[in-house]
Amino acid sequence: MATFVLVHGGGHGGWCYQRVARRLRDAGHLVYAPTLTGLAERAHLRTPEIGLETHIRDIAGLLYYEDLHDAILVGHSYGGMVITGAADRAIDRVAGLVYLDAANPVNGQSLVDVAGPIIEAIRPLGQTVDGVELVLVPTGQDAAFYGVTDPVDADWMQARLTAHPWRCFEEKLALHNETELWALPQFHIVCTSTLATRDPELVASARSAGRLWDIDTGHDLMITEPGAVTDALLEIAGAESGSPTLPLVQLRPSPDPSGS
Template sequence: MATFVLVHGGGHGGWCWGRLAPLLRAAGHDVHTPTLTGLGDRAHLVRPGIDLDHHISDILAVLEFEGLSDVILVGHSYGGMVITGVADRAPGRIRHLVYLDAASPADGQSLTDIAPALMEFARSTIREVDGAELVLWPVPEMGRLYGVTDPDDLEWMQNRLTPHPLETFVQPLLLINEAAMRKIPRTDVVCISELSAIEGAKEGRSDGAQRVWEIETGHDLMITEPEAVAEMLLKVAAL
């Protein structure tokens, strides 16, 4: 049995793994799908000061309080920023890193550095609520950004998206244990459809990855192709 921790991307929550997680559990694996502070079912906790470090701490707390080790840590989109930070802070708990069409930062990079086109769009959506700058407000055209085109999928997703704290996107990731983190085996799953929200992150995405697998679908691959993604993750679990 493998232990998976699945970390969602911007504007999403643990809900986005609702089609993928059952497939991994049916294969006998332990699966955790935490929601980052200020998003999804934790949107009521949004406030000024929620940054990338805060989200890294969210996942570190899951590892600590659930007593998890030998973890296959999976990040989607912005979640790639988070899992890189988690692996840097707790490399001894991580067995494998999987980047699902995700940002892969170097030391000192923010999502703004990696995906400037996405960030230009995000900044165009800024609204301030109680002192917190929020972006990616859920509007109908967000389906195109996330690569979801099926009407039923769009409706299911649209009702669950929440705005995202801007500070998490603009804070640089500072690595403190990079040498150990870079030794962790890594697999990248890259969406090759034109429907990708993080096109600017594809350059250099395979740096350090032992495997780079491609999938013909849009950016929210866990929603549009859960069976194919599960098949890839089960291959990682079998390594």
């Protein structure tokens, strides 16, 4: 049995992993899908002080208080910033990192540094509420931005999106245990459309190590292709338990007939 901690990206919450979490649990694994402070059902806790470090502490605290060990941290989008920092803070509790179409930061970088033009472009569309600068403010027409095209999925997602504190995106990652952190195995599940925008050396290294999965879908792949994402995570869990190194898998999944 593996332990997964699924960390969402900007504007989302633990809700976005419902379909993946259910499949992983059905396969016998322990799964946590927390919501970061200030988002979704925790939006009422939003304050001007919430930043990247807050969210890193959210996940490091979960690992400690649930007494988790050998956890596989999965981070989607902005969540890649969070899992990198959380693993650094709780290095003895983490078995590996999975970047789910996510930011891949190094010490001293912010999400703005990693994803520059895209992140800067959303800032003028934000607003300030109760002293908190917010971005990714839901407009009612956000599905396309996240690559969700199915109308039912779009409506379900749209009803749950929340604005995200800008400070999280401009705060720089501070690492303290880099030697141990970068010794952890890292896996990458990416959307086909984003491969060309990623660091070629990182992609080549992940590919040669058999730690790259390519899913032909939109950015919110845990919503649009939960079966394919789950399959990749199950292979990663197998690799972490001592199975042979996995080959590159190019997933072109068929639609889920259940729609879930």
